[in-house]
Amino acid sequence: MSLEAAMERIDILVVGGGAAGMLAAVAAREAARKRQIPDKDCSIVILERNAAPGAKIRISGGGRCNVTHSGTPGELLAKGFLRREEERFLRHALYAFTGSDLVRMLALQGVQCEGRPDGKVFPAAGLAAPDIVRAFDRLMREARISLEASCTVSSVERVGDAFLVITGERRINASSLILATGGVSYPSTGSRGDGLLFARRFGHNIVKPSPALAPIITLVKPPEELAGVSLRAVSFIGSAAGKQASRRGDVLFTHRGLSGPAVLSLSRDIAELFRSAGSCDLFVDLFPGQRTEELQEELLRDAGKNGSRMVRKFLQSCPIAPPDGLSGEAPNGTIPSGLVPFIMRIAGLSDNLQWSGLTREKRVALLATLKRFPAGSVKTVPLDQGEISAGGISLREVNPKTMESRLVPGLYFAGEILDYAGEIGGFNLQAAFSTGWLAGESVKIVGRGQDQ
Numbered sequence: 504m505s506l507e508a509a510m511e512r513i514d515i516l517v518v519g520g521g522a523a524g525m526l527a528a529v530a531a532r533e534a535a536r537k538r539q540i541p542d543k544d545c546s547i548v549i550l551e552r553n554a555a556p557g558a559k560i561r562i563s564g565g566g567r568c569n570v571t572h573s574g575t576p577g578e579l580l581a582k583g584f585l586r587r588e589e590e591r592f593l594r595h596a597l598y599a600f601t602g603s604d605l606v607r608m609l610a611l612q613g614v615q616c617e618g619r620p621d622g623k624v625f626p627a628a629g630l631a632a633p634d635i636v637r638a639f640d641r642l643m644r645e646a647r648i649s650l651e652a653s654c655t656v657s658s659v660e661r662v663g664d665a666f667l668v669i670t671g672e673r674r675i676n677a678s679s680l681i682l683a684t685g686g687v688s689y690p691s692t693g694s695r696g697d698g699l700l701f702a703r704r705f706g707h708n709i710v711k712p713s714p715a716l717a718p719i720i721t722l723v724k725p726p727e728e729l730a731g732v733s734l735r736a737v738s739f740i741g742s743a744a745g746k747q748a749s750r751r752g753d754v755l756f757t758h759r760g761l762s763g764p765a766v767l768s769l770s771r772d773i774a775e776l777f778r779s780a781g782s783c784d785l786f787v788d789l790f791p792g793q794r795t796e797e798l799q800e801e802l803l804r805d806a807g808k809n810g811s812r813m814v815r816k817f818l819q820s821c822p823i824a825p826p827d828g829l830s831g832e833a834p835n836g837t838i839p840s841g842l843v844p845f846i847m848r849i850a851g852l853s854d855n856l857q858w859s860g861l862t863r864e865k866r867v868a869l870l871a872t873l874k875r876f877p878a879g880s881v882k883t884v885p886l887d888q889g890e891i892s893a894g895g896i897s898l899r900e901v902n903p904k905t906m907e908s909r910l911v912p913g914l915y916f917a918g919e920i921l922d923y924a925g926e927i928g929g930f931n932l933q934a935a936f937s938t939g940w941l942a943g944e945s946v947k948i949v950g951r952g953q954d955q
């Protein structure tokens with residue numbers, strides 16, 4: 504048999520059966536059918552390393568799967584993608600396939616979704632992440648997509664106008680290629696950066712993968728008594744070499760460092776600060792809604808009324824001010840009683856100090872601690888433990904209106920392989936679905952009836 508004869512031919516080949524790859528394949532079929540290309544004349548195949556598709560969807564949202572976020576595409580872009588160039592890049596995709604499109608698509612497959620007051624959208628009660636994957640299984644069957652599982656692509660190269668894709672002993676000639684191999688976090692789910700290597704060989708620049716939505720491990724472990732203590736509606740701050748980044752939200756002390764929404768959200772900036780400065784100190788502003796002078800007035804007011812009150816009692820009953828504009832999303836907390844002894848110690852105040860004994864110097868120390876509670880120094884922000892990874896295919900080299908490579912015609916990218924990173928709240932899955940849809944919708948479809 505000649506080499507040519509041994510080569511399989513596929514019209515549209517998708518590498519990676521995650522959220523982006525599955526939607527890309529489904530969208531490509533829809534586009535082909537719209538153009539009256541019979542299914543038999545346009546083969547669409549997904550090659551997936553794992554034994555089943557959607558490994559990350561299954562573990563998303565702790566198994567509940569926060570599929571998207573309520574709101575218009577503009578609202579999702581503003582809330583979910585804080586870096587301007589990433590937001591701009593994703594604009595076309597999020598309008599091409601919106602959160603409502605996703606919810607409608609899932610509902611047609613019998614999976615109803617419902618939004619929570621904080622905007623996160625989950626499958627309705629009684630349903631969970633596996634139901635989302637099953638819905639995509641059905642969609643792929645309806646679209647006559649062939650999903651080949653336990654099939655790892657080892658190399659991809661350009662041959663003439665097509666692509667030569669190698670998996671095991673098989674050599675596949677693909678007219679169009681969509682790389683949807685994901686990021687590099689949670690490598691046990693199959694996403695190990697293979698697509699980035701393939702793209703590099705095509706001449707693409709890769710922005711080095713870095714952690715995002717990841718916990719932070721501190722040089723010194725938090726004291727045992729603090730592990731598990733959660734601070735509500737505070738401002739989490741990273742500071743290194745004169746630069747500072749902060750995020751409002753909840754912070755959780757863990758056995759190894761810090762986690763919780765504000766920490767996960769800021770972890771990408773913290774990792775960057777840490778990388779450039781070699782160290783990064785972490786702080787918590789317990790009263791982000793009040794300037795130091797306002798807080799001082801509150802302390803003085805209480806001290807004036809209750810001179811014999813113990814400072815620690817005041818702290819225990821003192822609500823943490825809700826962040827501006829976030830009331831409803833982040834309910835008022837109080838300073839957890841577990842934190843109070845640490846505040847007293849760091850401010851240099853004795854346990855039984857009363858308001859009447861608080862000198863000006865001590866008051867300044869207390870205010871400084873409340874506005875900048877030291878929460879440790881970064882040891883590492885683990886790339887593999889992030890819900891996502893930042894970095895990936897440089898956005899400048901991808902057409903945002905089609906997801907096609909600007910360097911290699913017929914090559915498309917979708918999902919987390921691209922250099923964007925969304926916030927927590929369903930934004931990352933929505934971006935994977937939307938970029939997948941746009942890539943599939945835009946892919947060049949020749950169809951065998953047409954080109955022969």
Ligand SMILES: Cc1cc2nc3c(=O)[nH]c(=O)nc-3n(C[C@H](O)[C@H](O)[C@H](O)COP(=O)(O)OP(=O)(O)OC[C@H]3O[C@@H](n4cnc5c(N)ncnc54)[C@H](O)[C@@H]3O)c2cc1C
Nearest residue numbers: 519521522523552563564569656685693918919929931932
């Ligand atoms: C613990 C956790 C919780 C999360 N929770 C949420 C959430 O609730 N909401 C949300 O919006 N986002 C969440 N995310 C993020 C979200 O799951 C991802 O951003 C999204 O799934 C990425 O989709 P993708 O298709 O781009 O990549 P992936 O889902 O990573 O899919 C890539 C696929 O490509 C396959 N592959 C890789 N290389 C090859 C190869 N060489 N050959 C064949 N196949 C290959 C992989 O096996 C994998 O199946 C979470 C992530 C994690 C890890």
